[in-house]
Amino acid sequence: MKRRNVLAFDPQGHLVSQLSEVVAGDQTLHCVDSLAAAKKILSRDHCSVGLIVLDAPTAQLQEEIERLIAGAPTTEWIGIVSPKSLESREFQVFILNAFHDYHTLPIVPQRLAMSIGHACGKARMRLSLVSEDATAGRFGICGTSPVMVKFFRQLEKVINAELPVLIGGESGTGKELVARAIHNFSSRSGKPFVVVNCGAIPTNLIQSELFGHEKGAFTGAAQRKIGSIEAANGGVLFLDEIGDLPLGMQVNLLRVLQEKAITRLGSTLSIPVDFRLVAATHVDLQEAIRAGRFREDLLYRLNVIHLQLPPLRERLGDVRLLAETVLKNFASGTQRRKVSGFTSEAIGAMEAFQWPGNVRELINRVHRAVIMSDSKMITAADLGLGGFVQENQGVTLEAARASFERDIIESSLRANGNNVSKAAQQLGVSRVTLYRVINKFNIELSSKVSSPIKAGVCRA
Ligand SMILES: Nc1ncnc2c1ncn2[C@@H]1O[C@H](COP(=O)(O)OP(=O)(O)OP(=O)(O)O)[C@@H](O)[C@H]1O
Ligand SMILES: [Mg+2]
Structure with missing residues (x-):
């Protein structure tokens, strides 16, 4: 079950313990006592619901809160308000305009929990619309053109498929970005993402780079070194420019993919490794096979899933x-x-x-x-x-x-x-x-717009 973040801005900090009893088991509560801290959390994590404790806030604080709310369009906001505040007509307008719902103090746990639950559901709906929406793209990749929408559909299927992926596309089309998305959005996201640029490592060093070596394995091997494949254990190994991998090393890689184990240089010990391989190339590997620069059997192993990024001129x-x-x-x-x-x-x-x-x-x-x-x-x-x-x-x-x-x-x-x-x-x-x-419209507002909140109200 995916956990939902609930942000609570409680300037006086009086309600923290009550609020932590109200949130459900699948919700994580982040309590803050300043707007600066609230902004920081919103910039780091998506919060489904934002709770704001309001006791007759000044016009200035209301404005700051409105800015916070406008900056988090996929969060649903609930005002927790004192009965006294609600007497003001201006405050009523503020609540109506800015909040999904409001709860009058004192807290009635069951009622507030229900309200948070509804808001979570609404936020989930809104988020799914936004992520499918034509305004940005998906998986941190911009694009709304038909070719990219099709690409995202393929990517979605690929992400948790656990099979090797080969990403093709001209230089600068986003191959590494896609490889990172495959890692970030998959169940391996908590584990390493290791990048090896096969074209950038001198031929004589590539074996030790990929497989690692024991101390004294060769002249200059003063320390044991863990290779990239071993370092990617549990996570994703991204072999960039795989077409540049020397033929000899292609055989070794093929063996690793078959045996799911590596042997460090200078050792005979076979170490089991579990990694997902994502490779990228800007050259046509079929052509490289014809030219005798790439092994056909390795291509079959790598190319279980092929994703092709279209050049920008096609989108x-x-x-x-x-x-x-x-x-x-x-x-x-x-x-x-x-x-x-x-x-x-x-x-x-x-x-x-x-x-x-x-x-x-x-x-x-x-x-x-x-x-x-x-x-x-x-x-x-x-x-x-x-x-x-x-x-x-x-x-x-x-x-x-x-x-x-x-x-x-x-x-x-x-x-x-x-x-x-x-x-x-x-x-x-x-x-x-x-x-x-x-x-x-990204209109820049100068600091004149709203002055900082009074120190007494906000303890950042
Ligand atoms: N659709 C996209 N949305 C947002 N940023 C993108 C997109 N595509 C590429 N980028 C950005 O463009 C830059 C180049 O992308 P990336 O390094 O992934 O390309 P590449 O295909 O690996 O290029 P090369 O073949 O030259 O290594 C990066 O800064 C990446 O974040
Ligand atoms: Mg690249």
């Missing part, structure tokens, strides 16, 4: 999503936060480009553009794709609407000195809705 529909994801991840870790998106001409140019270096090239171009860009929006020229700007490029209604929505929100925030409450009022939406759109 240009994913380019925008990939570029925006890369920008979001990169800009948040740099000083260049002011760069917040791409001009439509830049998107058009990216969708017209053939991407010989695939996703890795896209990442490099976006990173460089973030550094080089002089304005808030990255242009085709910033990406080095000035020659790919399309004439009379059609703008979809959806793109035009999004651009208009974004502009109007930015101008309203500017007009209201970045005060989200005032902007929300002016635009006729709730603050929670506005925060959601701000997150969606």
